[in-house]
Amino acid sequence: MGLRIYNSLSRELEEFTPLKDGHVSIYSCGPTVYDYIHIGNARTALVTDIIRRYFEYRGYNVKLVQNITDVDDKIIARANANGISPSQLAHANSQAYFDDTQRLGIQPADVHPRATEHIPEMIELIQTLIQKDAAYVVDGSVYYRVNAFKEYGKLSRRKPEDLLAGARVEVDERKEDPRDFDLWKAAKPGEPYWKSPWGNGRPGWHIECSSMAMKHLGETIDIHIGGEDLLFPHHENEIAQSELATGCTFARYWVHIAFLKIDGSRMGKSEKNFIFLRDALDKHPAEVIRHFLISAHYRHPLDYASDSLHTSESAIKRLTNCLQALKKIAETADSTQNQKSSDEDKCLMAAIQTMQTRFAEAMDTDFNTAQAMGTIFSLITQVNKSLMDPTEVSIKTLKKAYNVIRETSQILGIYSMDEKNVEDTFTYLKPLLELLLEIRQDARNKKDWDTSDRIRDRLKQINIEIQDSHDGSTWKLL
Numbered sequence: 001m002g003l004r005i006y007n008s009l010s011r012e013l014e015e016f017t018p019l020k021d022g023h024v025s026i027y028s029c030g031p032t033v034y035d036y037i038h039i040g041n042a043r044t045a046l047v048t049d050i051i052r053r054y055f056e057y058r059g060y061n062v063k064l065v066q067n068i069t070d071v072d073d074k075i076i077a078r079a080n081a082n083g084i085s086p087s088q089l090a091h092a093n094s095q096a097y098f099d100d101t102q103r104l105g106i107q108p109a110d111v112h113p114r115a116t117e118h119i120p121e122m123i124e125l126i127q128t129l130i131q132k133d134a135a136y137v138v139d140g141s142v143y144y145r146v147n148a149f150k151e152y153g154k155l156s157r158r159k160p161e162d163l164l165a166g167a168r169v170e171v172d173e174r175k176e177d178p179r180d181f182d183l184w185k186a187a188k189p190g191e192p193y194w195k196s197p198w199g200n201g202r203p204g205w206h207i208e209c210s211s212m213a214m215k216h217l218g219e220t221i222d223i224h225i226g227g228e229d230l231l232f233p234h235h236e237n238e239i240a241q242s243e244l245a246t247g248c249t250f251a252r253y254w255v256h257i258a259f260l261k262i263d264g265s266r267m268g269k270s271e272k273n274f275i276f277l278r279d280a281l282d283k284h285p286a287e288v289i290r291h292f293l294i295s296a297h298y299r300h301p302l303d304y305a306s307d308s309l310h311t312s313e314s315a316i317k318r319l320t321n322c323l324q325a326l327k328k329i330a331e332t333a334d335s336t337q338n339q340k341s342s343d344e345d346k347c348l349m350a351a352i353q354t355m356q357t358r359f360a361e362a363m364d365t366d367f368n369t370a371q372a373m374g375t376i377f378s379l380i381t382q383v384n385k386s387l388m389d390p391t392e393v394s395i396k397t398l399k400k401a402y403n404v405i406r407e408t409s410q411i412l413g414i415y416s417m418d419e420k421n422v423e424d425t426f427t428y429l430k431p432l433l434e435l436l437l438e439i440r441q442d443a444r445n446k447k448d449w450d451t452s453d454r455i456r457d458r459l460k461q462i463n464i465e466i467q468d469s470h471d472g473s474t475w476k477l478l
């Protein structure tokens with residue numbers, strides 16, 4: 001049985017087949033950067049990270065794109081309240097987003113497109129929609145004509161009457177139909193704006209994701225991910241815009257992540273019941289927070305309670321203790337002197353094999369991280385039992401248990417291998433890499449692209465990737 005994904009479009013568990021053999025393209029709706037992210041936002045980012053890691057583990061070549069919404073009403077309002085420009089606020093919070101998610105062990109996406117850097121693509125897409133009679137201009141604003149797309153509502157399965165009452169549909173006399181939505185908003189005094197064929201203005205939220213997804217991943221993408229709140233209207237509108245413009249399927253599988261709740265309500269900024277991820281990370285190791293956030297299947301709501309992270313802390317301690325004990329035995333024992341084939345040994349080997357099968361089954365069934373973690377902890381129970389009398393089990397079997405537990409926990413990111421060694425290596429690696437980046441930057445300033453590319457390519461050969469952005473260059477271990 002292959003990998004199956006619950007597709008919100010068909011509302012069924014479907015066998016996953018990629019558009020292009022061996023490759024998976026994923027678009028995940030990223031943050032609107034008006035503030036730091038809370039642990040609810042982190043759940044969505046983390047599930048995306050695990051889906052990506054699992055595809056990579058299964059040998060797929062993954063291209064993940066996660067946008068940054070850096071122009072929006074909330075950003076403008078917060079920037080005004082703080083007395084800074086919207087772009088300053090968005091810049092600071094997007095950097096904070098990268099810092100916080102990196103601390104949680106989330107690997108950066110392959111591309112993090114910013115809305116403000118894709119305005120020409122958005123204008124082009126809006127022009128195509130106008131040409132196709134699917135959009136109309138009123139007083140410098142452009143609206144999408146929902147009636148033009150016969151399949152409108154196919155994702156949310158809302159009927160026209162429900163749609164009228166739908167979220168984010170504001171009463172606006174200028175619209176032909178109350179369901180129509182903004183593609184381009186005419187500039188209001190004091191707000192950031194860009195030039196367009198319809199006058200100064202800024203893009204609507206939905207068109208941002210359609211254009212950035214199609215620019216970086218093509219007209220049809222394999223998987224589109226987002227929180228459950230985005231299904232309607234955001235994703236419904238993305239489908240309407242993209243499919244009407246291209247005539248192709250926009251996303252083949254739609255994945256929606258359920259909310260993190262606190263006291264029964266959604267954790268959210270407006271509810272003022274949130275915990276910033278950075279505050280949680282100041283108090284708990286990343287692995288503990290990861291363990292908690294994936295302790296329920298992503299389609300089920302997860303409840304945060306004051307003792308949630310303590311429970312995860314005990315689990316991570318159990319995992320770490322077990323791996324450390326196994327590692328010590330594997331390193332110190334002489335395997336030639338221990339070739340047991342006792343019942344205890346056979347029993348442990350069978351438990352390891354069962355666990356491997358069940359772990360793969362759980363992850364293959366719509367990325368069921370809760371069940372997958374369960375298989376790791378059941379094996380730990382078995383290993384701990386065997387370790388009561390380690391002379392009864394062979395070193396080979398214990399080594400196998402060590403490798404399997406370590407590998408599967410690393411797919412979930414709940415165990416960072418040889419933390420001490422990694423830290424030591426970083427102590428030396430960091431200043432060296434900073435020096436190399438500095439030299440490369442000097443070369444780039446002198447337009448010496450050969451040297452710049454040579455440094456980047458040589459580092460890539462030793463699994464260090466340099467990423468260039470407006471704010472400079474950063475590096476990561478691959």
Ligand code: AMP
Binds near residue numbers: 039040227228258260
């Ligand atoms: P926002 O910055 O509000 O646009 O949210 C960024 C991402 O986090 C979106 O995909 C939201 O659906 C998701 N999100 C927001 N609140 C929660 C929550 N309480 N639990 C899980 N995901 C959330």
Ligand code: ZN
Binds near residue numbers: 029
């Ligand atoms: Zn989006």
